[in-house]
Amino acid sequence: MAKTNPGRFFEDYTLGQVIEHAVPRTVSGGERALYHALYPARHALYSSDAFAQASGLPKSPIDDLAAFHVVFGKTVPDVSLNAVANLGYAEGRxxxxxxxxxxLRSTSEVIGLxxxxxxxTGVVYVRTRGMNQRDEVVMEYVRWVMVRKRDVDAPAPEAVVPELSKVIDAKDLVIPEGLDFSNYDFTLAGEAHRWGDYEIGETIDHVDGVTLEEAEHMMATRLWQNTAKVHFDATFRPDGQRLIYGGHIISLARALSFNGLAxxxxxxxxxxxxxxxxAFSGLTVKAWSEVLDKAETDVPGVGAIRLRLVATKGGAPFALRGEDGKYLPEVLLDLDYWALMPV
Amino acid sequence: MAKTNPGRFFEDYTLGQVIEHAVPRTVSGGERALYHALYPARHALYSSDAFAQASGLPKSPIDDLAAFHVVFGKTVPDVSLNAVANLGYAEGRxxxxxxxxxxLRSTSEVIGLxxxxxxxTGVVYVRTRGMNQRDEVVMEYVRWVMVRKRDVDAPAPEAVVPELSKVIDAKDLVIPEGLDFSNYDFTLAGEAHRWGDYEIGETIDHVDGVTLEEAEHMMATRLWQNTAKVHFDATFRPDGQRLIYGGHIISLARALSFNGLAxxxxxxxxxxxxxxxxAFSGLTVKAWSEVLDKAETDVPGVGAIRLRLVATKGGAPFALRGEDGKYLPEVLLDLDYWALMPV
Amino acid sequence: MAKTNPGRFFEDYTLGQVIEHAVPRTVSGGERALYHALYPARHALYSSDAFAQASGLPKSPIDDLAAFHVVFGKTVPDVSLNAVANLGYAEGRxxxxxxxxxxLRSTSEVIGLxxxxxxxTGVVYVRTRGMNQRDEVVMEYVRWVMVRKRDVDAPAPEAVVPELSKVIDAKDLVIPEGLDFSNYDFTLAGEAHRWGDYEIGETIDHVDGVTLEEAEHMMATRLWQNTAKVHFDATFRPDGQRLIYGGHIISLARALSFNGLAxxxxxxxxxxxxxxxxAFSGLTVKAWSEVLDKAETDVPGVGAIRLRLVATKGGAPFALRGEDGKYLPEVLLDLDYWALMPV
Known part of the structure; x- marks a missing residue:
């Protein structure tokens, strides 16, 4: 029997199945520094222990997206090694x-097939949870991917498509214990714009651009122990290009969005x-954001803002879809997330 | 109103103005390791806690130039985003x-216009200070840059050009508390040459070379949270080249100088x-040094040496300027600094 | 006298000579994170403190090969700066x-000439030892290199070729104090195959591939403070290529071998x-292994497995030598090592 991991095929998933993903990972200042070397990340809460402590946290956490990548990376050998496409995310908190x-370690529950x-092929829906060493869930999200069947003649399972929230209700957002923006230092944070200064519908061109490099996206993707061959092996795709991990574009766009959303x-x-x-090496990525919604929170000084974050490889900002309703060819990423800001 | 940072223009600076720069940063073993991965840095005091402790320090510090880059990087969004040229440094300690x-965080005081x-355009002189979490100044330096005016019709300020020392007097150098080279281990340090072995006027060809890579200079520059577009965005300059952050060349040349100045x-x-x-990716950088001066210090076993450090992209060592008095085209960097050596 | 290190020539070595190598190095979470960014390393014991603690260790160690590289890197300025070829390794523990x-610091004893x-030229055999800050030997190995003579007329030393074990006897392997695989979690480790599931003679194609990048091999090699010019300076070799440090290929192949030998x-x-x-930048490296031997150990739950690890730049797995007995041109590495597995 071959000892290497062939990945799971569509018929290997069953509804309700819980997959414990391998290779737990302890994070350190090394992951933090590499995150700052790989992305132009400047949000002060993730850069300075002193700033984080002034905001009520014990020290500066690992970037939220780094935590996401660690949790996500572990799922790749079990969920997306034979994936044809990563179709979507939802209900991430x-x-x-x-x-x-x-x-950190991760588990995924199959919630739809x-x-x-x-x-x-078939579509597999999983709810993935990342846990820390105290078995506390640090994050969860739903992802669905299109996966090949091993045997096209295998019987189709009963179709179950989970009902997923299009948007997380602001009252379901979890604000870290102790967070307090009442003494927030806007000068140290880098911009004066507070939650109250943003209007729904407002768009922001983040102006800066970063040209993609093979060594950088591979180092980032490896750091999260993502094993998908297509990111590392130039002989894997017929065109000889290494496909860049989508999460690399997410982190890059988020970091670029500091300029206007610090x-x-x-x-x-x-x-x-x-x-x-x-996305491939050599492209230059820029980003723009749109304010989709705003919500107050129960925590004094903290507001929630819902943002669309778009990464492009060219073209004018704020263009997203063509007349046919499809994404324009220069759009790399369209992300919809909630963030916390000082009110 | 646009929420992104347009940078300051010449008329935005006033004499005596103090700018508090954003995004404080906590450094860790990650920054140390990355510094050693990005540069061939081998000075033992910055590599080994045990060596640093034998030299009277509590443990191995972050490389002095890494500290400089962190302090400097914070000033870029406020000082040099619209700079046409970085003209000079002085009085750095x-x-x-x-x-x-x-x-670390940084402030800059405008000391000349x-x-x-x-x-x-106009020239802006700032004295930048880096502070730690105890508000102790860890370093300071003067930099002057040429900055564009937003409005060419804006009135010129009264011209004030600060008097700057061409050379820091050796007695004004600050030797870290506790530093003691009396039990210095030359074998572990890598070379036998002590302060007394160097003569004023002596030149040293550091022999080794390093070919520049896009991924490396971008990772380094990002790590210091330097945001200048020209280093990261290949579409920014008409020639499609990413200009390499001058500090990358400083660190590279200093690391190369280990071979002869360990x-x-x-x-x-x-x-x-x-x-x-x-400097651009693909060039191969070499370095040479010249001993400009030597001075004794009050600390037993510790001498000061003033060095010229030159980085080149080719050509023979020890050639600096042409007959016209201008730097030769192969010279990338001409740096004048004081270092501490065992006597 | 030139102050730069010219390296040692063959006539500079004498039998029994002990060379203390320079530049001790303190390792941190930064080195760990970089190791995981540079190689697709996933062995759980080196990724998770919790997993290491469940295996009886105080926390997750630095990767064994990272420790090897640190120890090895220090020897380069003294042993292989003028080496024509790195001929072999033996008796590494x-x-x-x-x-x-x-x-960590290193010493080398000349055991053959x-x-x-x-x-x-001549062949120099050294036994290198790496020590920690408590002067405990953390690893040792024999390496022999072909080194140029400075003066071809210098007299030849008496030829001494040390007797080296072709294979370390399993009973001489040192198992870390406290190691205990009796509660080993195969799910978290990533594969179900235990020591008992591998048969002598069995071969494993590790399937995954990684395309080599200049920035990555240079960062790795610098991190270990290996100073050989040929890895960094594109003008050093007539063909303009930077030769990749052999240890980069070792680490890459070992990391790839996770898939089948987790x-x-x-x-x-x-x-x-x-x-x-x-090996040069642009090549795509794959790996395969062969089980050469197995041995029980005195430690409950821990077995030893002797593996051949082969890295290639193409070709079919399991092909090693041509009919002439020479390595096939696509073979980059042939390594023979002992590892510990749960029985």
Whole structure:
């Protein structure tokens, strides 16, 4: 019997199945520094222990998206090794900040299955949870992927498509214990714009651009122990290109959004997201945001803001879809998330 | 109103103005390791806790130039986003070593302003200070940059050009508390040459070369949270090249200088420096040094040595300027600094 | 006298000579994170403090090969700066795990010398030991290199070729104090295959591939403070290529071998190794393994497995040598090591 992991095929998933993903990981100052070397990340809460402590946290956490990548990376060998496409995200929530010294592991529960009409592939819906060494859930999200069948003649399972919230209700967002923006230092944070300064419908061109490099996206993707061959092996795709992990574009766009959204400090909800077009080394990525919604929270000084974050490889800001309703070819990412800001 | 940072223009600066720069940063073992991955840095005091402790320090500090980059990086959004040129450095002093766990922030005071005769640009002189979480100044330096005017018709300020020391007097150098080279282990440090073995006027070809890579200079520059577009965005310059952050060349040249100056352990003074020509990926950088001066210090076993450090992209060592007095085209950097050595 | 290190030539070595190598190094979470960013390393014992603690260790050690690279890197300026070829390894044993905060230094003892018949070069055999800050030997290995003579007319030393074990006897392997695999979690480790599931002679194709990048191999090699010019300076070789440090290929192949050997957790013995062909940026590396031997140990739950690890730049798995007995041109590495697995 071959000892290497062939990945799971569509017929290997059953509704309600819980997969414990391998290779727990302890994060340290090394992951923090690498995150700052790989992305132009500048949000002060994730850069400075002193700033985090002034905001009521014990110290500066690992970037929320780094925590997401660690949790996500573990699922790849079990969920997406034979995936044809990563179709979507929903109901993502960050529940506990992750700090240096924490050890993360992940589990995924199969919450939906639907064979495609061609009989060759199916869609698998999983709810993934990341846990720390105290078995506290630090984040959870739903992801659905299209997976190949091993045997096209295998019978189709009963189709179950989970009902997923299009948007997380603001009252379901979890604000980290102790967070307090009442003494927030806007000068140290880098911008004066507070929650009250943003209007629903407002758009922000983040102006800066970053040209993608093979060494950088591979180092980032490896750091999260994501094993998908297509990111690392130039001989894997017929065109000889290494497809860049979608999460690399998410982190890059989020970091670029500092310029205009420096005070959107913590990501607490992931409503949805689409990797609209593939990204490759050599492209220059820019980003723009749109304020989709705003909500007050129970925590004094803390407001929630719902943002669309779009990464592009060119073109004018604020263009998203063509007349046919499809994403424009220059759009790489369309992400919908909730962040916390000082009011 | 646009929420992104347009940078300051010449008329936005006033004499005596103090700018508090954003995004404080806590450094960790991650920054140390990345510094050693990005540069061939081998000075033992910055590599080994045991060596640092044998030299009277509590543990191995962050490289002095890494501390400089962190402090400098914070000033870019406020000082050099609209700079046409980085003109010079002076009166740089390292006042306290920076250790893992320290949180650095920066302020700059405008100490000089002079509009250029073309009326389109002006020169801004700032004295920048980096502070740790105890509000101790860890380093300070003067930098002057040429900045565009937003409005060419804006009135010129009264011209004030600060008097700056060409060279820091050796008695003004600050030697870290507790430093003691009386039990210095030359074998572990890598070379036998002590302070007494160097003669004023002596030149040293550091022999080794490093070819520049996009991923490396971008990771380094991002790590210091330097946001200048020209380093990251290949579409920014008409020639499609990413200009390499001058500090990357400084760190690279200093690391190369280990071979011949392994015992010039700590940098304590920056007398001046010029980025003579721009650097781009693909070039191979070599370095040479010249002993400009030597001075005794009050600390037993510790001598000060003043060095010229030159980085080149080719050509023979020890050639600096042409007959016209201008830097040769292959010279990238001409740096003048004080370091501490065992006598 | 030139102050730069010219490296040692063949006539600079004498039998019994002990060389203390320079630049001790303290390792931290930064080195750990970089190791995981540079290689697809996933062995759980080196990724998770919790997993390591469940295996009886105080926390997750630095990867065994990272420890090897740190120890090895220090020897380069003294042993291989003028080396024509790295000829072999033998009798390598890991004696103590290395943890964050440990400071490593190295010494090498000359145990053999043999001038080549051409009179221009000779072979130097050294036994290198890496020590931590408590002067405990953390690893040792023998390496032999071909080194140029400075003066071809220098007299040849008496030829002494040490008798080296072709294979370390399993009973001489050192198992870390406290190691206990009796509660080993195969799910978290990533594979179900235990020691008992592997048969001598069995071969495993590790399937995954990684395309080599200049920035990655240079960062890795610098991190270990390896100073050989040929890895960093594109102008050094006539063909303009930077030769990749052999240890980069070792670490890459070992990391790739996770897929099929996820439970071969700790490397404890290096029986031998050959860098069969040079590696350069742009190549895609794959790996395969062969089970050469198995042995029980005195420690409950822990078995030893002897593995051949082969890295290639193409070709079919399991092909090693041509009919002429020479390595096939696509073979980069042939390594023979002992690892510890749960029985």
């Amino acid at each position: 960050w529940l506990k900040p992750v700090y240096e010294g924490d050890t 639907k064979q495609n009409s061609n009989g060759k 005070n959107a400090q913590m990501i607490v909800g992931l409503n949805g997201g689409a990797h609209a077009n593939p | 390292w006042l306290k070593p920076v250790y893992e766990g320290d949180t 002079k509009q250029n005769s073309n009326g389109k 015992n010039a352990q700590m940098i304590v003074g920056l007398n001046g420096g010029a980025h003579a020509n721009p | 890991w004696l103590k795990p290395v943890y964050e905060g440990d400071t 043999k001038q080549n018949s051409n009179g221009k 439970n071969a957790q700790m490397i404890v013995g290096l029986n031998g190794g050959a860098h069969a062909n040079p």
